[in-house]
Amino acid sequence: GQQLNQSPQSMFIQEGEDVSMNCTSSSIFNTWLWYKQDPGEGPVLLIALYKAGELTSNGRLTAQFGTTRKDSFLNISASIPSDVGIYFCAGQYGNKLVFGAGTILRVKS
Amino acid sequence: EAQVTQNPRYLITVTGKKLTVTCSQNMNHEYMSWYRQDPGLGLRQIYYSMNVEVTDKGDVPEGYKVSRKEKRNFPLILESPSPNQTSLYFCASSPRGGHYEQYFGPGTRLTVT
Numbered sequence: 001g002q003q004l005n006q007s008p009q010s011m012f013i014q015e016g017e018d019v020s021m022n023c024t025s026s027s028i029f030n031t032w033l034w035y036k037q038d039p040g041e042g043p044v045l046l047i048a049l050y051k052a053g054e055l056t057s058n059g060r061l062t063a064q065f066g067t068t069r070k071d072s073f074l075n076i077s078a079s080i081p082s083d084v085g086i087y088f089c090a091g092q093y094g095n096k097l098v099f100g101a102g103t104i105l106r107v108k109s
Numbered sequence: 110e111a112q113v114t115q116n117p118r119y120l121i122t123v124t125g126k127k128l129t130v131t132c133s134q135n136m137n138h139e140y141m142s143w144y145r146q147d148p149g150l151g152l153r154q155i156y157y158s159m160n161v162e163v164t165d166k167g168d169v170p171e172g173y174k175v176s177r178k179e180k181r182n183f184p185l186i187l188e189s190p191s192p193n194q195t196s197l198y199f200c201a202s203s204p205r206g207g208h209y210e211q212y213f214g215p216g217t218r219l220t221v222t
Binding site: 004044045100101 | 113140144151154167168199210
């Protein structure tokens with residue numbers, strides 16, 4: 001089936017730094033979604049991207065839908081301690097959703 | 110409050126003992142889905158349902174069954190659980206399939222010994 005390669009696997013950054021993570025695939029997706037998961041909870045949607053080339057912001061978060069429809073990135077500006085968690089990219093094709101393995105974000109205050 | 114609920118949240122069982130994990134949503138969503146989450150693998154889709162009485166396999170359906178008799182409920186059934194089904198399970202729903210973002214429940218941690 002479809003696979004997403006998400007990188008980096010984990011990050012340990014200083015509070016106030018900018019963060020960047022991305023997902024790539026050999027397959028084309030119709031929609032890209034970025035989720036965050038806190039410990040003991042389900043993933044929560046951060047940003048949804050529907051068109052190739054689309055750039056969307058949600059507060060300190062910015063994500064882009066790659067022009068080839070095979071990749072997406074997420075940037076977090078000026079990280080704060082509550083940004084800690086696991087970030088997942090997800091690509092939608094047809095009626096299915098496939099997830100990357102996640103990026104674990106740890107912030108040093 | 111709009112939400113997806115799952116029960117139970119935690120379950121420890123033995124190999125071969127049939128179990129059901131319930132999922133319910135109060136948003137009148139047509140689309141519902143089940144995922145399992147394992148370390149290093151992200152979330153993998155087990156089954157999904159486009160609407161009442163319409164279900165289809167995801168990427169890892171073996172060993173699982175689902176049913177969609179009502180719009181709000183989408184139970185996950187393990188007829189004969191095995192240890193390799195020990196995992197964290199999430200139910201999700203969205204207004205429709207396709208280009209609509211999915212909303213997740215809180216998860217059910219299942220251990221099969």
